[in-house]
Amino acid sequence: MTGTDEKVHLTREHCLDLLRQMVRIRRFEEKCAELYSGQKIRGFLHLYIGEEAVAAGTMQALKPDDAVVATYREHGHALARGLAMGPVMAEMYGKVNGASRGRGGSMHIFDRGKRFLGGNAIVGGGLPLAVGLALADKMQGRDRVTACFFGEGAVAEGEFHESLNLAALWKLPVLFLCENNLYAMGTALDRSESQTDIHLKAASYNLPSRQVDGMDVVAVEGAAREAAASVRRGAGPFFLEFRTYRFRAHSMFDAQLYREKEEVEQWKENDPIPRFADWAQQADLLHPADKEAIEASVQAELAEAVAFAEAGAWEPVEDLQKFVTMDEVPA
């Protein structure tokens, strides 16, 4: 139930969808970790486990012709945006049937049809792009929003400040979505920022800015809907800071020397999936059998996605330089 409504309507159907989206991401990521160990996936692999509520909730506020700019931890964004799981998994494998023909891998999922403009692996590098996408929409009078995800690590980059300023100055339709998981790789927020209250930094650029519990999918969706509606009204960009946490290591090479196990365990008690499922069950919106049904359907989807990736071909080496320069602008 994506769209422009400013309020969350917690029907049973919608609750099922929210839970399904989060479970899809969780199980996908777990499968990726397994496939990484089995050397099917190589390179850097950044898992989104623990942060699912942010992608699942925010995407509810977007329309199909809105654009999404994401980070290198973007599998969840891609799935929640509606990319089929098969091409996303095939991209992990580097196969030609992957979302980006296997060219980008885990960090660079693109999908023109879904207006998903990439995982960007330069921290902060996606923000100027989002500003430009929104500028084009504004100049052409199109009613579209560009949603731009980035982590709190990006806040230390100049591109964050330049982009917020430019978007606010020109009143561009950008939804800035900061996923504050408290660690920029291994650097804790209070070891890298003089002001750890990130939404206050954003507010200094004269745009509406709010902090949201990123472990509560309903709160995320509510905030995203309100923010997107404000952007659609032409009020300019809106900034949301989601307080969240990644349960897994930064990447597959991270021994997590920088945080205490107790801290991780404490956050896991706030796991967005059981938190929402239990709440919805208590509110009689979901039934005990729903969870199993969702798990079963996600397992089937996942098995199909892995089979799709396994069956995919490798791009012929002869095509190595294809698309370095383009012969035409894709229609």
Add this chain to the structure above:
Amino acid sequence: MNGDGTAAPRLRLTYRDAVREAIRDALTRDERVFLMGEDVGRYGGCYAVSKGLLAEFGEDRIRDTPLSESAFVGAGIGAALNGMRPIVEVMTVNFSLLALDQIVNNAATIPHMSGGQFAVPLVIRMATGSGRQLAAQHSHSLEGWYAHIPGLKILAPATLEDARGMLWTAIEDPNPVLIFENVQLYDMEGELPADAGPVDITRAAIRREGKHASVVTFGGSVPKAVAAAETLAGEGVDVEVVDLRSLRPLDDATIMASVAKTHRVLVVDEGWRSGGLSAEVSARINEQVFYELDAPVARLAGVEVPIPYPKHLEDASVPQADTIAAALREMVGRR
């Protein structure tokens, strides 16, 4: 020629005027085109290129930006990804280093990295080069660096015709095209037909024909090379001047044809020698037409120094007509 068979009237103008006409023409031809950069609007452009365009086209299409090279170059990339045809002006190549992330990591990678799903039809114009006593942070020639990057196209208009004609062709190109305008050329005067229009951006051009030696160069060094060739002509040495025009991709065929004709070649580049564009051109000549050479490929490049302020030191830092002439004399054995 006009339709009635008469030649179009010729206009006297500067290189700066020619660039302005090119921008005006592009804005008129295509409503997706807009210009943005620092002080391009009210100020009229640091080098007065865009003077008058704000009044003519309005603030929506002539956009003054904050001093945020990374954001406004990145915004140009984003707008290009989303249906516009932006012209981004970066005041000088030196400042473009603040946008290097966007140019190299986004504009140059996204088409390939996305498997061809997205193109970046963007033009970035910037001033380059020395000669105005602006010292080391305003005077460098870094176009050779950009020519290293797959995914970019790099142009160096050295004539009024190219200043007028390359822009539209670059805008129509589906790839990010960087146009380097050498600051010494802005005041160069000449004539163009009133109906001058787009030009090819794939081929090098012979600016002066000759048979004893070739100078291969580009940008601000082209008029200097032509002047050196005129001097040498008075000494009985007939020098051909090849203007690269496109630094990426390089038009190997035109370079090699000239070398095959003259058998001696001097590569002139205002940029530094080590790892520079002159090294690339030299290597290609050696790889492709080694047996045509009667002498080793010679290079005259920028002295490896941050460009200093005093005129005499600045002049000594980059190739000049007299040093080009001296290098040619040495190559043909006439000192």
